[in-house]
Amino acid sequence: MSGALSCALSAPLLPLLLLLPLSLSQHYDHAPVYAHDVSFPILSPTVVPFSESNSSSSLLSTITGGYFDTPPKTNPLGHDVQEFYSKFIDGCSAKYSRRQCEQTERQRIQQNNDQPPKMTNYTTLGYHKLKFDPDLFAELLTFYNSYRDQAVPEKWPAGNTFTNHWSSPTLMVSLEDRRFHNGLSLKTRIWDSVQKSLESWSHQTLKKTSLYGIRIYTSDSILAPHVDRNPLITSAIINVAQKGEGTELWPLEVYGHDGKAFNVTMEPGDLVLYESHSVIHGRPFPLVGEEYANVFVHFEPIDDDENPIVQYDGEKTPSDTSADELNLHRAAASGDLKLVQKISEKEVHKITMRDENDWQPVHEAARADNVEIVKYLVERGAKVEDETGGGGRDVKFWAKESNSKRVLEWLGEL
Ligand SMILES: *[C@@H]1O[C@H](CO)[C@@H](O)[C@H](O)[C@H]1NC(C)=O
Ligand SMILES: *[C@@H]1O[C@H](CO)[C@@H](O)[C@H](O)[C@H]1NC(C)=O
Numbered sequence: 001m002s003g004a005l006s007c008a009l010s011a012p013l014l015p016l017l018l019l020l021p022l023s024l025s026q027h028y029d030h031a032p033v034y035a036h037d038v039s040f041p042i043l044s045p046t047v048v049p050f051s052e053s054n055s056s057s058s059l060l061s062t063i064t065g066g067y068f069d070t071p072p073k074t075n076p077l078g079h080d081v082q083e084f085y086s087k088f089i090d091g092c093s094a095k096y097s098r099r100q101c102e103q104t105e106r107q108r109i110q111q112n113n114d115q116p117p118k119m120t121n122y123t124t125l126g127y128h129k130l131k132f133d134p135d136l137f138a139e140l141l142t143f144y145n146s147y148r149d150q151a152v153p154e155k156w157p158a159g160n161t162f163t164n165h166w167s168s169p170t171l172m173v174s175l176e177d178r179r180f181h182n183g184l185s186l187k188t189r190i191w192d193s194v195q196k197s198l199e200s201w202s203h204q205t206l207k208k209t210s211l212y213g214i215r216i217y218t219s220d221s222i223l224a225p226h227v228d229r230n231p232l233i234t235s236a237i238i239n240v241a242q243k244g245e246g247t248e249l250w251p252l253e254v255y256g257h258d259g260k261a262f263n264v265t266m267e268p269g270d271l272v273l274y275e276s277h278s279v280i281h282g283r284p285f286p287l288v289g290e291e292y293a294n295v296f297v298h299f300e301p302i303d304d305d306e307n308p309i310v311q312y313d314g315e316k317t318p319s320d321t322s323a324d325e326l327n328l329h330r331a332a333a334s335g336d337l338k339l340v341q342k343i344s345e346k347e348v349h350k351i352t353m354r355d356e357n358d359w360q361p362v363h364e365a366a367r368a369d370n371v372e373i374v375k376y377l378v379e380r381g382a383k384v385e386d387e388t389g390g391g392g393r394d395v396k397f398w399a400k401e402s403n404s405k406r407v408l409e410w411l412g413e414l
């Protein structure tokens with residue numbers, strides 16, 4: 001399976017290696033093998049400790065419970081990883097508070113430790129690369145090229161350390177953006193297509209959980225290695241576009257079920273499948289080049305008696321979708337009252353939170369005629385007169401627009 005994946009130290013990377021200190025570069029005859037905490041703090045808040053005495057010995061050491069026999073001081077790119085990481089946290093702390101940043105980091109690391117061992121693994125290695133449907137890809141690329149100029153900054157929750165968005169902002173050309181033609185239809189078809197690929201790879205019957213994108217990462221972006229929360233279980237990344245020299249080398253670093261780091265490089269049109277709840281994944285090496293645009297697609301296996309989904313009971317952590325922030329919007333749109341209640345009780349601020357189109361959950365519920373949810377949200381502080389934008393687009397407006405009979409009746413309009 002791994003043969004299908006491009007090895008990061010294949011020909012295109014060789015020029016880069018010349019930049020490495022000689023003592024390290026001599027050991028790059030073949031791809032390094034290493035486990036957690038070398039490229040970025042993953043299972044512990046510090047990277048693998050430096051051992052002056054044997055730092056020049058091989059990076060190709062055997063894996064010992066996630067650690068090196070001979071710990072390197074620098075990461076494979078030649079950074080002092082600990083210093084690099086401190087700067088990352090300083091950047092976050094300058095934008096938010098150190099307490100918030102450190103808290104999300106603690107959660108990320110705790111979840112990396114706790115979650116994978118408890119999960120059911122569906123494939124041998126946990127990741128796989130292939131080509132995305134070429135026709136659908138062509139359409140996606142056209143969509144991206146048409147609306148790239150209208151990309152909006154992606155909003156991140158305070159203290160989120162999932163990306164270094166404070167210094168390398170991420171942008172969105174959302175398939176759900178109501179300004180863009182064809183997005184929702186494209187989204188549905190992408191979802192269906194990826195579902196087929198994932199089902200045949202994982203031998204599971206899947207149900208859709210979320211599709212998010214197109215996110216654009218910008219120069220020097222970092223994606224902290226993490227696992228996704230349930231129900232983002234089997235997932236896929238579509239590489240839509242990349243701009244600038246060096247982008248083709250920006251690896252998605254995954255830790256397969258074998259515990260070894262592997263770089264998956266992607267070209268536009270590539271699709272990477274991975275078990276995102278058990279495979280730690282990230283992009284710990286800063287993006288060389290200007291832009292890198294991806295779509296994220298998530299599913300969960302159908303939960304039945306034979307195949308119960310193990311719930312991770314950890315705290316909320318960053319996940320692949322900052323759209324996770326918008327989970328109340330999704331629950332309101334899909335009519336899941338129980339979930340709406342659960343989220344609203346825990347995260348009260350989300351009741352009136354707006355998405356990038358200025359919609360609150362109550363507008364989603366009204367549009368989908370989920371009257372019980374509209375009522376519940378209003379009882380909890382949402383206002384029917386709040387608008388999604390100027391011009392009277394309030395709850396009644398959207399209910400009328402979508403012919404939401406039950407909501408209109410409740411509003412006294414019928
Ligand atoms: C490298 O250093 C570590 C820590 O000092 C030590 O435990 C290990 O035996 C050394 N390995 C070699 C090959 O010298
Ligand atoms: C992954 O890619 C980085 C950056 O290109 C490289 O330095 C590192 O050695 C690679 N790691 C593996 C396991 O191949």
Ligand SMILES: *[C@@H]1O[C@H](CO)[C@@H](O)[C@H](O)[C@H]1NC(C)=O
Nearest residue numbers: 116117121126256257278279
């Ligand atoms: C599933 O994979 C994870 C890492 O990807 C590993 O920690 C865990 O032990 C595996 N579980 C089983 C039952 O093999």
